[in-house]
Amino acid sequence: MPALDTTPRLDDPDALFAALVAAHSGLSAEASRRLDARLILLLANHIGDTAVIAEAIAAARATGEDAPCPPFP
Amino acid sequence: MPTYTSPIFQAAARPGRETRHRVVVAGGGMVGLTAALDLARRGIAVVVLNATATVGAGSRAICMAKRSLEIFNRLGVGARMLDKGVTWNRGEVLFRDRTVYRFDLLAEEGHHFPAFVNLQQYYVEEYLVDACRASGLVELRWQHRVAAVAPAVGGMVLTVETPEGPYRMAADWLLACDGAHSTIRAGLGLDFVGQVFRDRFLIVDVVMDAAFPPIRRFWFHPPFHPDGSVLLHRQPDHLWRIDFRLGWDADPEVERDLARVRARVARMLGPEVRFEIEWISVYTFRCRRLERFRHGRILFLGDAAHQVSPFGARGGNAGVQDADNLGWKLAAVLGGSAPERLLDSYDAERIPANDENILHSTRSTDFITPKSDAARAYRDAVLELAEHYAFARALVNSGRLSRPAVLTESPLNTGDDAAWDGGVPPGSAAIDAPIGESGWLLDRLNRAPGFALLRFSGPEAASLPEIETIFVTPAPQAGALHDRAGLVARRYAAAAGDAILFRPDQHVAARWHRFDPEVVGAARDRALARSPRAAQIEERVHAGA
Numbered sequence: 001m002p003a004l005d006t007t008p009r010l011d012d013p014d015a016l017f018a019a020l021v022a023a024h025s026g027l028s029a030e031a032s033r034r035l036d037a038r039l040i041l042l043l044a045n046h047i048g049d050t051a052v053i054a055e056a057i058a059a060a061r062a063t064g065e066d067a068p069c070p071p072f073p
Numbered sequence: 074m075p076t077y078t079s080p081i082f083q084a085a086a087r088p089g090r091e092t093r094h095r096v097v098v099a100g101g102g103m104v105g106l107t108a109a110l111d112l113a114r115r116g117i118a119v120v121v122l123n124a125t126a127t128v129g130a131g132s133r134a135i136c137m138a139k140r141s142l143e144i145f146n147r148l149g150v151g152a153r154m155l156d157k158g159v160t161w162n163r164g165e166v167l168f169r170d171r172t173v174y175r176f177d178l179l180a181e182e183g184h185h186f187p188a189f190v191n192l193q194q195y196y197v198e199e200y201l202v203d204a205c206r207a208s209g210l211v212e213l214r215w216q217h218r219v220a221a222v223a224p225a226v227g228g229m230v231l232t233v234e235t236p237e238g239p240y241r242m243a244a245d246w247l248l249a250c251d252g253a254h255s256t257i258r259a260g261l262g263l264d265f266v267g268q269v270f271r272d273r274f275l276i277v278d279v280v281m282d283a284a285f286p287p288i289r290r291f292w293f294h295p296p297f298h299p300d301g302s303v304l305l306h307r308q309p310d311h312l313w314r315i316d317f318r319l320g321w322d323a324d325p326e327v328e329r330d331l332a333r334v335r336a337r338v339a340r341m342l343g344p345e346v347r348f349e350i351e352w353i354s355v356y357t358f359r360c361r362r363l364e365r366f367r368h369g370r371i372l373f374l375g376d377a378a379h380q381v382s383p384f385g386a387r388g389g390n391a392g393v394q395d396a397d398n399l400g401w402k403l404a405a406v407l408g409g410s411a412p413e414r415l416l417d418s419y420d421a422e423r424i425p426a427n428d429e430n431i432l433h434s435t436r437s438t439d440f441i442t443p444k445s446d447a448a449r450a451y452r453d454a455v456l457e458l459a460e461h462y463a464f465a466r467a468l469v470n471s472g473r474l475s476r477p478a479v480l481t482e483s484p485l486n487t488g489d490d491a492a493w494d495g496g497v498p499p500g501s502a503a504i505d506a507p508i509g510e511s512g513w514l515l516d517r518l519n520r521a522p523g524f525a526l527l528r529f530s531g532p533e534a535a536s537l538p539e540i541e542t543i544f545v546t547p548a549p550q551a552g553a554l555h556d557r558a559g560l561v562a563r564r565y566a567a568a569a570g571d572a573i574l575f576r577p578d579q580h581v582a583a584r585w586h587r588f589d590p591e592v593v594g595a596a597r598d599r600a601l602a603r604s605p606r607a608a609q610i611e612e613r614v615h616a617g618a
Binding site: 035041042 | 447450451454455468
């Protein structure tokens with residue numbers, strides 16, 4: 001039983017996407033990276049469950065064009 | 074004028090006809106002297122060979138942790154260190170020009186020793202030398218260096234170099250406390266496993282009259298040293314330790330230049346502070362250990378066995394805990410009350426303990442010196458959040474400060490046979506608590522020469538072989554310790570009828586909610602690595618005697 005819930009859960013996905021992009025406006029690449037890091041740390045603490053976060057890290061690593069392997073066989 | 078003048082000890086004469094020695098300690102530094110004094114306190118005569126004629130140069134390991142102080146107190150030198158040293162429990166972390174957070178390592182009352190005492194290593198060694206001499210059982214041979222070790226029946230033959238030329242001595246047991254560049258380790262061809270960090274640090278000891286409080290201060294990227302980190306500690310004698318991270322590209326020769334160091338320190342302290350520089354050291358470090366610390370009758374302790382970064386004060390304090398762990402075991406083997414295999418538990422207990430130190434030290438180093446842009450972004454994000462959110466403070470890692478190792482997986486432990494709501498589980502070092510009018514629990518445990526059983530009940534006639542029974546009661550009672558503040562019961566989560574067995578190094582061996590002399594005897598035998606059969610023979614000998 002996976003701990004990470006990857007079913008669609010967002011009530012307004014477009015608004016969330018816009019909010020994430022807006023948060024980075026006017027920031028340098030470096031500052032942007034730190035903002036993301038702060039955001040992830042805040043969310044990780046809110047989740048508070050190491051297993052969920054480890055699965056999220058694995059899922060993030062396994063997707064994307066530079067992923068070492070495809071997400072699921 | 075330097076704040077400290079090293080005592081110069083007369084070189085020991087080269088012996089003519091040499092007798093055999095049961096225990097030889099190679100290296101008279103902090104760890105070797107602690108091991109020698111521990112054995113002397115247990116009645117074992119020891120020869121210490123030290124390459125130089127004095128104590129170590131430079132302040133070196135300055136942060137004596139609570140557990141080390143308790144061990145030093147058991148050995149009779151704790152009070153002197155507490156008197157001379159600078160007591161501190163608090164620390165402060167700064168990022169750029171702002172304080173990120175403050176912490177208190179010992180937020181509760183009712184402990185004899187503080188979280189830390191800062192004391193230059195040369196004082197620690199001098200006090201240990203004095204106590205070794207006073208013991209009458211430690212022979213200190215200055216300017217004698219072990220050059221080679223050859224195996225021999227029942228032990229080994231050492232080749233020892235002296236100013237008057239070499240000599241040979243036979244030894245049953247050798248404690249290799251000869252530091253990170255151990256010649257004994259090299260002679261045996263033993264390699265370290267672990268890693269070297271590509272970074273350089275500068276230590277400066279500065280004499281000044283500064284009004285800073287006695288707390289540990291750690292800066293990440295301060296305005297006066299924008300590309301690195303800085304650590305500040307107060308020591309006795311108006312001496313301050315400043316540790317600058319320089320980076321891997323720094324040239325050690327250039328960085329040692331006095332004028333350059335002066336300018337660096339002046340940028341930190343400001344133009345109005347007058348100071349004198351007493352000691353400069355540029356260093357790199359390693360986080361690594363030997364695969365095993367016991368090699369037959371040669372046992373490795375301290376830096377000769379394992380090395381860490383200085384962040385967290387886990388080097389010297391680990392070595393003192395090595396000596397604490399080994400002393401009673403070797404004494405038991407030499408005294409015939411335990412088989413030689415008890416010494417295998419030195420590996421079983423101290424390897425996991427030192428792996429814990431290596432892990433913490435490596436993680437601290439990775440936080441202090443990020444190895445990638447992503448690591449740097451996360452590190453800075455943690456520091457930015459820490460000023461505002463308590464959760465992020467737990468992520469700030471400027472050194473996880475030395476805590477006593479919990480020997481959870483030790484084969485010497487007897488596991489709980491019933492549920493305990495907290496307290497001090499088997500494998501943990503004893504926790505101190507006030508007793509009587511002005512006494513301390515650990516002082517009382519110290520007076521038991523071997524194993525001690527703490528029973529939470531009124532005194533009764535009870536005699537257990539090789540175990541001293543100590544009764545603890547909530548109200549004053551003759552023949553029992555008075556748990557005045559109730560902290561013994563609270564810290565050990567103990568109720569009436571409970572019993573806790575302590576090893577001679579004050580670690581909990583076992584605990585029970587009811588007292589059964591046979592079960593206690595079995596736990597003692599387990600902690601001495603006696604086989605059940607050997608234990609039965611031992612019992613018969615006792616019954617016969």
